Amino acid sequence: MKYNFKFHNLLGTVYRRGDILFTNDGNSVISPVGNKLTVYNLKQNKSNTLPIESHFNYTAIDVSPNGSVLLAVNEEGEAQMISLLTCSVIHRYKFKQQVNAVRFSPDGKHFAACCDSTVFVMTAPSVFTGEFRSFVLKRVFKKAHDEVTCLDWSSCGKLLAVGSKDTTTKIYTIEYLDNVNMFSMSGHTDKIVGVFFEKNSLDIITVSRNGQVCLWEASLDPDDLVVSKVQISHQKRRKKQKEELEEDDINKRDDIEKDKEYESDKDEEMETVTDKVKDENKMLHYSKLGRHYIGDAIRQASYKVKLSAASYHRPSKLLVTGFTNGVFFLHEMPDVNLIHTLNISEHRISSVAISNQGDWIAFGCPNIGQLLVWEWQSEQYVMKQQGHSLDMTCLAYSPDGLYIVTGGYDGKIKVWNTMSGFCVVTFSEHKSTITSVVFSANKKFFVSSSLDGTVRCYDLTRYRNFKTLTSPSLVQFSCVAVDASSELCAAGGHDVFEIFLWY
Template identity: 80%
Template sequence: MKFNFKFQNLLGTVYKKGDILFTNDGNCVISPVGNKITVYNLKQNKSNTLSVESNYNYTAIDVSPNGAVLLAINEKGEAQMVSLLTCAVIHRYKFKHQVNAVKFSPDGKYFAACCRETVFVMSAPCKFTGEYRSFEMKRVFRKAHDEVTCLDWSTCSKVLAVGSKDTTTKIYTVDYLDNFNMYALSGHTDKIIGTFFEKKSLDLITVSRNGQVCMWEASIDSDDLVVSDVQISHKKRRKVMKEDDSDDDINEKDVIEKDKEQEGSDDNEDNTEMKVEDEKRLHYKKLGRHYIGDAIRNADRKVKLTAAQYHKDTKMLVTGFSNGTFFLHELPDVNLVHSLNVSEHRIGSAALSPHGDWLALACPHIGQLLVWEWQSEQYVMKQQGHTFDMTCLAYSPDGLYIVTGGYDGKVKVWNTSTGFCFVTFVEHKSTVTGITFSANKKFFVSSSLDGTVRCYDLTRYRNFRTMTSPSLVQFSCVALDSSSELCAAGGQDVFDIYIWSVKFGKLLEVLGGHEAPVSCLAFSPSLASSKLASASWDKTVRLWDSIETTTESETIQLTSDALQVVFRPDGNEIAVSTLDGNITMFNPTTSEQTASIEGRNDLGSGRADTDLITPEKMLKTKAFTSICYSADGTCILGGGNSKHVCLYSIREAILIRKFVITQNQSLDAVNDFINRRLLTEFGNMALVEERTELEGADVNIRLPGVKHGDMADRNVKPEVRVHCVRFSPTGETFAVAATEGLLLYSQNAGIDGTFRPYRLESGSTPYAMRQLLEEKSWGPALVGSLQLNELTLIQECVETIPYNDITAGVIGCKTQ
């Protein structure tokens, strides 16, 4: 069995928070999913999660005009410039604070980022000049009196409109112009949500949070401003052309002082330039103000406008509100085209396709992402993940489908080849605790804490059987036998095992004997055996014969509470994970122990912010809550309340590989230690949150006795956990149901993106390269390793070459 598993795709989570946008061809939607980015192909109906990962959740993203570079910034201000061609991080940059918005200029030369009350304009990689400038600072604007929220570029890429929380919109220019410094537009009574330039014009549209839309007309044309190079003084041009030697170590104070010098030097110009300045000065005139949210706000005053987007070609304005309603207006007459309520939760982001026919909306609270075609009024894509964490999963016998259940009571079926969910069952009224597939792939069974066990048909997509107990029982697990005729479920509050006939839905037997909740059930996969293994918190595993009428069982005593029990694919061995962190293997026929694995130290401690004990004490509470055999039965996979998934070899009882499912520090218990700077005599300062905005409302107490929002609502970080792990029947992939979603790991993942051989020959093998290294043929060995394009082999060749031989022309001579 090969063990080169790599991350392949992320399912189960569609959208977390942040900006969504269309690609330049309009066929794909880019959505931030936690600290990862997923691209949904609407033409091919597929989803692909990029291999790029950040340390925190992404909040602001944008794509360059040529579609080759993706700029992604997380909630801590750490920016990554990602190549969409190779899915590699080109460069990194760290802003000091959270970035609210980022956008490339239409010509692709610059990009602007909003950070608190400051706007940074930086140079972007340009394909025309072939130069790459890693976040080189061009201009810095710090004129806003409050936090900057949105921005937009003019068509000529020389003018920038920036909206902020101080209810004003400011106009800046990238170049230093004599006749233009800064222009402020006021007139709104709430913070600005969106600012948009008209196409090939400086006319502006601003949208505020209370639903006001203002339209502004510029008194000069954009062409007059484009040819403003004549108006730039030679003195200022010399100041602008000064280059800084450093790329990343940019002194923002020097750039700000440079702007102040440009403003103060206007009085030193000659009279000719003053006349040109007076003649060409830019003025804005308000054409009108429209209240598009009055119909909603009259019914509920707490409803706020939370998202806005404008399509410059079709002049369509889309606005989303905190109650899940969005409007589509046609400007400049502000005619309502469509109005639709997509959910009951806030719309966090909106986007329009380049052609203007598709509209994308995202709701962060429920993790919903939909693409709607407003002309035909049809959904192009509608995907929604589980509202809360997933609790269980099951592979279909052919490995094509994965069924997941969650705390929200929903059961979803995912296609592993496309990454989309194509059916959702909502019959359960409480947490889904177990899911298992039938051997013939025609149906699957789920158990829930609502006291029901339901059978779902994958042909007609319906719940065709509901099985219950004589008295109300919370079922904690479910299992199907190899013939798919018997279904067994274990109780959590009543310590019995119930067996039904799937064909008739009749309760056949109630097995009693456990003295604690039944944690897991497993039927033998062998057709010749009818054994049923049950694990319980009473430190026992019982083996039952499901065909015989007697309720006698064989008991296996354990050293600690049993959490999971699984059969090997051939049915000749069972594995049991216990609360002490061990995995023990038994022979189901003789009940003898065959192997044991101690894996508590491999899980890692993972100290949370609220933990008051040391990591050493926290490690003693770790255990494998989910285990699974590989397809060939030689290895076992386990996961628990940790960010690690461990793969063990049963024969040698050693750890083969440890997979880190996430590095997202926006989740809790990712790090083993807490930063000592946050620990005070009053507790962990990371638990102190800033109560500012929530769902568009304000939770601060403004007046005595007056409260807005829910003062009891807290922003709690979810804790990283692995709820379930399962190998596919083919053994090529395995799935992990964790806090971030459903992660797929495959042996074939990343081959197209990493292994790119060049001019390979029959003798181009790693063994041949190592033979050349022994012969001290450094040149051919290095060239051959570059042809194979294997990182470990290249590193070995580079480190083996003596530094005395690394001179100009030596490698080339030896290669010849």
């Protein structure tokens, strides 16, 4: 007999909290499920939970541009760099505080993390950077007056836009640029939920919690950004000093001449940079093109509704916004034309993601553990999964091992396919906690008991409740059993200590 059990999959819940995102091919969705990560393959209709876990629940995740590395951070600020090729943790780091968002740069050389009012920019280990150390700190920005909520990289990877609760959006430079300083944009009256760069442009779209959308136009193009020659000269100087230290000090006169030549080269470079900046005299600044109030229409029904999530697809210029009442809007930018709106639930949408192709949109609702993938062009669900909103109380394996039936405190019964990992059907006929479920020997139906005083039989062929059993007096049932012939059913009372038999 073998006892070397191996983790296979995670069933019972599909989404808890945190970011959801599509893989680079657009065929799969990565969802944080507590302290684990589940990958839902939408093409093959299967789910796979990575054999990796954390001590706390994951909240912020992002995938590198080449799709080989996944960066996941839990609610305590513990970060894990995961290889999606080997499904193993290759690096660990602790930020010592909660991380609100993480994003890889478009070239995959850096990634940024938002911690409280601070933004950390680190070098990502890869063959592109030649850096294989874990989490090498490159820049730190502490200009925000309140907690940082979101960030986005420009297409060129030289600028970083950061939104915070102080209603401002700030622009930072990763490398030192001659014509760019830290720029702050204000104009919102609530905290920033999303900030997005346009494709191959420095124009920015900002979205706040009260439903305001602001369009910002940049005075420069990505090709107009000038890398500081002072930084380049310092790098040359350090490199030259290193080479001189490695060489033997044979001729001091030659060293002095080299220093003089280097100083003259440095002066020439500084003069060239100064003349160029004076001639151009053009720094990066932003001007507001317009402000739109997309939340006013939905707030007419309830003034308490807030914008809770936003995502932007650069190639197709599609802006998706989710609200606390379960409604989402799809707008076409920059004219802010409403394309589609839908109410997917009555609970808050905490995370929104768009596939790279721009045809699928994923939504996460943490209050009910719901994960949806919507194809907006055909207006159809690609995937609609929902776990138990409360804890599970019981489960049963089918005799052939193909299905698992679970019951929970929410009064719902769910049937899970063990091969695909998806929920096949949900039964909500019970009005109280499910206490027990059991399969029949012929594998055609299963029986459940509940504290609502009923025992129900469900058909696995037609997916319906074909029989409901009750006692002469109202009794809360705590357990249920079916005989080998599947003709007799017995249930035990919770308080009366009696057994009831039906045939």
